[in-house]
Amino acid sequence: MTPYAILEERARAVLPRPVFDYYAGGAGDEDTLAANARAWSAVRLRPRVLRDVSRVDTSTTVLGARIAAPVLVAPTAFHRLAHPSGELATAEGTAAAGSLLVLSTRSSTRIESVAAAAGPWWFQVYLLRDRGLTKEFVQRATAAGARALVLTGDTPYVGRKRRDRGSLAIPDEDFRANLERLTDVALAEQAANVTFDDIGWLHELSRLPVLVKGVLRGDDAARCLEAGAAGVVVSNHGGRQLDGAVATAEALPEVVEAIAGRGEVLVDGGVRSGRDVVRALALGARAVLLGRSVLWGLATEGAAGVQRVLTEVQEDTAHVMALAGASSVDEVTSDLVTLGAV
Numbered sequence: 179m180t181p182y183a184i185l186e187e188r189a190r191a192v193l194p195r196p197v198f199d200y201y202a203g204g205a206g207d208e209d210t211l212a213a214n215a216r217a218w219s220a221v222r223l224r225p226r227v228l229r230d231v232s233r234v235d236t237s238t239t240v241l242g243a244r245i246a247a248p249v250l251v252a253p254t255a256f257h258r259l260a261h262p263s264g265e266l267a268t269a270e271g272t273a274a275a276g277s278l279l280v281l282s283t284r285s286s287t288r289i290e291s292v293a294a295a296a297g298p299w300w301f302q303v304y305l306l307r308d309r310g311l312t313k314e315f316v317q318r319a320t321a322a323g324a325r326a327l328v329l330t331g332d333t334p335y336v337g338r339k340r341r342d343r344g345s346l347a348i349p350d351e352d353f354r355a356n357l358e359r360l361t362d363v364a365l366a367e368q369a370a371n372v373t374f375d376d377i378g379w380l381h382e383l384s385r386l387p388v389l390v391k392g393v394l395r396g397d398d399a400a401r402c403l404e405a406g407a408a409g410v411v412v413s414n415h416g417g418r419q420l421d422g423a424v425a426t427a428e429a430l431p432e433v434v435e436a437i438a439g440r441g442e443v444l445v446d447g448g449v450r451s452g453r454d455v456v457r458a459l460a461l462g463a464r465a466v467l468l469g470r471s472v473l474w475g476l477a478t479e480g481a482a483g484v485q486r487v488l489t490e491v492q493e494d495t496a497h498v499m500a501l502a503g504a505s506s507v508d509e510v511t512s513d514l515v516t517l518g519a520v
């Protein structure tokens with residue numbers, strides 16, 4: 179079993195079945211969910227020999243924030259389903275590992291409380307049907323110290339997941355953690371009329387850099403930049419939105435080419451090991467984000483589990499870099515990989 183599979187099994191053993199299914203599942207037939215992990219494995223490494231790798235430095239920056247390794251925490255919903263300390267534990271574990279937290283709009287803990295426990299953090303934005311509510315969220319996140327906004331662009335409607343359909347009830351206090359005054363929950367649903375113009379709106383509102391998450395095409399990536407984005411996150415929402423969508427390792431090169439160094443490109447989906455981190459960097463990503471791995475760490479051991487998951491991937495990244503002949507992230511260049519392996 180891989181370290182990821184062992185971790186997932188441990189989480190399965192401690193989580194109520196509906197919660198595990200909600201976290202683990204993907205949309206439709208879960209084709210894209212499976213394809214994400216497989217696509218990273220298909221990227222073969224071309225190690226360099228006879229390089230001095232007695233010291234390997236995995237540290238880097240994302241939008242100017244210094245982090246211990248190019249591995250961030252992806253925004254995921256309702257952490258109190260995984261652990262009673264919820265996003266507070268995630269924030270603590272992330273900070274202890276020298277990583278960066280992307281806090282979901284669907285946080286089950288108040289934004290201000292998470293901010294107090296966090297190191298550097300960004301806020302993931304769902305534009306909600308009620309624009310006033312969205313504005314309030316963004317203003318609160320900005321005031322609380324978010325360093326960037328991550329606008330999720332792939333969720334005009336929530337993907338249909340077969341595994342957990344109807345079996346998971348989100349406790350009202352978790353859903354309302356940041357929505358106390360809301361009377362009509364429909365107003366807190368994702369809006370289906372979000373466009374490129376909203377990138378500028380978010381930037382004007384917050385004066386923060388805006389990344390767009392969920393981009394899978396070069397032409398869309400270029401339009402995001404033209405609309406004022408600081409970069410994009412190549413993502414298919416961990417296979418939870420459009421099933422059949424291209425795997426992120428396959429989409430990444432096209433997006434990197436379109437961005438052409440004018441912004442930062444991050445990627446998530448099926449990243450499970452240091453090998454995958456190095457593959458993503460070699461294909462042109464600045465960093466990766468981990469979704470489910472972090473949830474499994476949180477479920478099994480709270481803040482310490484989050485820290486452990488991140489530290490293990492960081493150490494694995496350093497080990498893989500050493501064996502591939504790269505002593506810093508700048509040395510993880512495109513010649514380290516080859517595509518089209520069988």
Ligand code: FNR
Pocket residue numbers: 200201202214252253254255282283284302330391413414415416417418446447448449467468469470471
């Ligand atoms: C997510 N993801 C997500 N993305 C987002 O922008 N806002 C959100 O609230 C959520 N919520 C969410 C919940 C759960 C349970 C999962 C598994 C995922 C998607 C997430 O940010 C990321 O894109 C994927 O999880 C990355 O794939 P892996 O690492 O889980 O394979």
